[in-house]
Amino acid sequence: MFRSDSLITLIVLLHALAGAVVAQPRHYDGIDVSHHQGDIEWKKVCQNKRIQFVYIKASEGRDYQDPRYAFNISKARENKMKVGSYHFFHMSSTASEQFNNFKKMVKADEQDLIPMVDVEFKVHRRRGYHIDSYYVNNEKQRKAIVSRLRELVDLVESHYGCKPMIYCNLASYEYILEGNFDSYPLYVGNYRDSELNIANCLIWQYSSAGRIQGIHSEGGKAKVCDVAAFYNGSVLADLTIGTQKVIVPQPKAQKAKQTAKTKTAKKVGKGKKSKASAKKKVGKGKRSKASAKKKGGKGKR
Numbered sequence: 001m002f003r004s005d006s007l008i009t010l011i012v013l014l015h016a017l018a019g020a021v022v023a024q025p026r027h028y029d030g031i032d033v034s035h036h037q038g039d040i041e042w043k044k045v046c047q048n049k050r051i052q053f054v055y056i057k058a059s060e061g062r063d064y065q066d067p068r069y070a071f072n073i074s075k076a077r078e079n080k081m082k083v084g085s086y087h088f089f090h091m092s093s094t095a096s097e098q099f100n101n102f103k104k105m106v107k108a109d110e111q112d113l114i115p116m117v118d119v120e121f122k123v124h125r126r127r128g129y130h131i132d133s134y135y136v137n138n139e140k141q142r143k144a145i146v147s148r149l150r151e152l153v154d155l156v157e158s159h160y161g162c163k164p165m166i167y168c169n170l171a172s173y174e175y176i177l178e179g180n181f182d183s184y185p186l187y188v189g190n191y192r193d194s195e196l197n198i199a200n201c202l203i204w205q206y207s208s209a210g211r212i213q214g215i216h217s218e219g220g221k222a223k224v225c226d227v228a229a230f231y232n233g234s235v236l237a238d239l240t241i242g243t244q245k246v247i248v249p250q251p252k253a254q255k256a257k258q259t260a261k262t263k264t265a266k267k268v269g270k271g272k273k274s275k276a277s278a279k280k281k282v283g284k285g286k287r288s289k290a291s292a293k294k295k296g297g298k299g300k301r
Contacts, residue, residue, distance in 0.1 A: 083113060
């Protein structure tokens with residue numbers, strides 16, 4: 001059931017407050033980069049043995065192409081890094097337009113990792129969640145995003161021969177992906193100090209403030225980048241083309257069973273409260289009798 005506007009506003013505020021706490025796990029396994037990281041020194045980056053994978057931005061929407069993509073993919077591969085490419089999803093252009101833009105940039109024989117589609121909700125304080133200039137205020141608009149994203153990932157899978165990964169933040173997961181894309185591997189951006197209860201999450205992007213040797217500005221000052229860790233027991237092979245993990249969605253019957261357990265637990269809780277209330281009443285009865293006896297004693301004295 002889609003949430004009302006007032007509830008959307010409340011959730012926006014809660015996400016913003018929760019996002020203020022940045023989780024810092026003890027390790028990272030990979031990074032994602034774009035033109036925002038400037039002129040990357042890949043010879044230095046590849047010396048960091050903790051980095052098992054790199055996702056590189058290729059395209060966005062209908063016609064934007066990352067100006068550093070060709071350099072980044074070439075140099076990362078030259079330095080023996082495992083690379084994949086991603087597209088930033090828009091609602092201002094069709095699925096086929098976006099796919100054609102991505103296909104022009106991303107050559108299948110240059111990819112080690114399954115392709116990725118980045119689906120992010122941004123937040124407007126008054127108007128709620130949106131993807132580029134497309135606001136999500138009702139169920140019809142939500143379904144429109146689901147439909148377009150499904151068309152895009154189908155095109156990507158058909159061309160590259162593998163199910164793409166989907167990057168999301170918590171808001172886009174809850175509103176768009178959950179229940180609709182459960183068979184797709186997810187790369188989830190979550191900067192909270194909490195665990196993720198998302199079964200198909202393979203990678204957890206836990207910070208956008210990672211400092212990696214070789215990623216810096218022209219003046220030599222360190223630049224930050226997104227850092228991520230494998231999640232739910234996943235490994236590099238799970239996102240490698242040819243050995244990628246097949247995600248089996250949780251059966252509806254099992255979900256229903258969990259819901260039933262929750263309802264039972266609530267009933268049990270209510271039952272315990274009722275018993276506690278009954279005991280309280282009995283206690284009050286005993287106190288009333290004791291009080292009556294006390295008054296009787298005073299009359300005798």
